[in-house]
Amino acid sequence: MIAIDIAIIWAFIIAFAVFVYVVMDGFDLGLGILFPLFPAKADRDVIMNSVAPVWDGNETWLVLGGGGLMAAFPLAYAVLMPALYTPMIAMLIGLIFRGVAFEFRWRTTQRTRNRWDIAFAGGAWLATLAQGIALGAILQGIHVEGRHYAGGWWDWLTPFSILTGLALVIGYALLGATWLVLKTEGELRDKAYGLSWSLLFAMLGSIGAVSIATPFLHIQYAQRWFAWPNIILTAPVPAAVAGVTILLLRSLARKQDSQPFFLSLALFALSYAGLGISMYPFIVPQSITIWQAASPANSQIFMLVGVSVLIPLILGYTAWAYWVFRGKVRAGSGYH
């Protein structure tokens, strides 16, 4: 059995922060990815307004993921960041363009507004690709010597990391499309429904491709998933993916606006759980375990005190902010 210790608790907290980031900024970035498909200014205004009050809070989970990793697993942070140097810089630059576009596109004159629409979409594409590539680069393994990254500057770039990069673009786009189904109405929503169908099939294809490719990266991944008796514990994951997919297809067919978004989140959660199963107990796959990377216990305990009070509080007022801006966003009555 797994001994529950503080390093494990922190691994779950960091995993939770990253997951919350992925789903919350995932649909923000997804909207940016889909932006080129909605050329009409009125549609774009609605799309922007649907996340304008919450995007900043969504992005804060990324800072918690990074800051928390440095605090709780400094060795992992110190190894992963140089290993993922180029994707990380690309992600940061993408997020800069995406983030400032929220305000800048309202501040510029109509003539040049398009420039910030391009920044919004381009930034979202760049940041998402970089995040997906980083994920693939982590999964395929990182060359570590002593307490340092010891690989080359292009190690992150492989066919597998490109695959995960594209897969994440598709995944975020699905979240974005189903978010629009939830938050908009009329033609915009109908278009989002159409996109959700294609993106769902693309997402299932991506999950399949990454799932097939992963066991070939390392024998440990294959053993983790397929060796007896692990398979009893791992088999429910693909079964649940199939179940959620059926529900998602049904909600799209019946046009139940409020469901596709949350079912897409469930699909993300299952894929994420699959990643966790593959990686455990490593934080840098095949080289550094959770316990090797962990901060001294007194650092982790010091933060745990705060986290146990503050995370519920944060989730509470974040939920309130979403509640304030609940409901469909209408053209011309946006709160921006």
Add this chain to the structure above:
Amino acid sequence: MFEGWDAVALARAQFAFTMSFHIVFPAFTIGLASYLAVLEALWLWSGREVFINLFNYWLKIFAVVFGMGVVSGIVMSYQFGTNWSAFSDKAGPVIGPLMAYEVLTAFFLEAGFLGVMLFGLERVGHKLHFFATLMVAIGTLISAFWILAANSWMQTPAGYALNADGQFVAADWLKVIFNPSFPFRLVHMVLAAYLTTALVVGAVGAFHLLRNQNLAGPRVMFSMAMWMATLVAPIQIVAGDQHGLNTLEHQPVKIMALEGHFDSHKDGAPLILFGLPSESAGKVEYAVEIPKLGSLILKHSLDAPLAGLDTVPRKDWPPVPITFWSFRIMVGMGFLMLGLGLFSLLMRWRGKLYEQRLLHMFAVAMGPAGFIAVLAGWITTETGRQPFTVYGLLRTAESASPLAAAAVGSSLLAFVIVYFAVFATGVIYILRLMAQPPHPGEQGPSHDLPARAAGITPAAGAVATEGAGR
């Protein structure tokens, strides 16, 4: 393209560049968030329309500045890992939790309530909206608390031990947080943020008063800003002096560098006003100095001995000319702010606060003075900490990531291009907003576009009616 370059020097340049851009935004938003809270409180308390007009006017500017602060801040939080991974590994157990607490107690608070503050006045009602504004303002101050605790620990480390892996670990968290330089740095920086904002608000008010002395909005904001400058500039000079004495106690070498004291003085050190510090010659060339005044300021005694850089091994010197000059720029700005405050007080006393054009021109010219002082002050304290990241314990050269110069150089180049393109545009948008005076019936960020002002939701209408009934 970057062959022959020093990767550590490039990493330092990258940190200095991205940090210098970033600090400008929070320095402004810390003060502006508090100012917005004061404006909204005055509006709720007095019901005077001018306060809500000013609130909405500055809220639009706040939204743009805050957005730039967020995106440039994320870069900082990842740069510790990308460019300073050895530092992150060694100091992460101490610095990391302080930054994690900043995220948990400050960033989420600001971000969580920002949406309501910017767009929610008509959705949640006046009292809840004021609460949201207060949370954003408090969030910016909590953020300053934690990040300055982290920075101060790097300057004056305390409450730590070293473990077997060579990592710093906390022995006493209270001593880590409330390390010797922290209270001084926190007070000095928060006052600096308030002064910076006051000078910007004052400059915008003065700019519009120069065109029309009868506008209510510019009159109110100018008066408020000048009170702030009058009251806070002298307090800041005292706080800065106390911070300096604290630095003398804990980081004497930094004081030697910023004073240009290459030589030790047994019976009273001079105050060097200006000159050209030369590290190779080991002296300040063409120095203009006042005998004994250095000892009087630093030791409060004319004849007190003061050690110089000649007592410190050459390899432990910070870069003297930068530290020396940036310190003088900061102090110079501080005294100009004091001058503006006193000038405005005199004009206020004579009843000419809104008429004296020379005062208004002075205030406009001083608009960027806060930013210049903040940047100069940070350059002083950060270069003065060199050649260490954790003062006296961990050298900068031992803190960097194992990166090739090409990688660091390319990312630096990318950041330079992106920052100048993006943030310069942002500054233009802000100046454009400032060039318009606040109007009666000023709209917040939510309805500033004519095309969208038409649609007001039923809920919003109900709130507006309730508000009007008060």
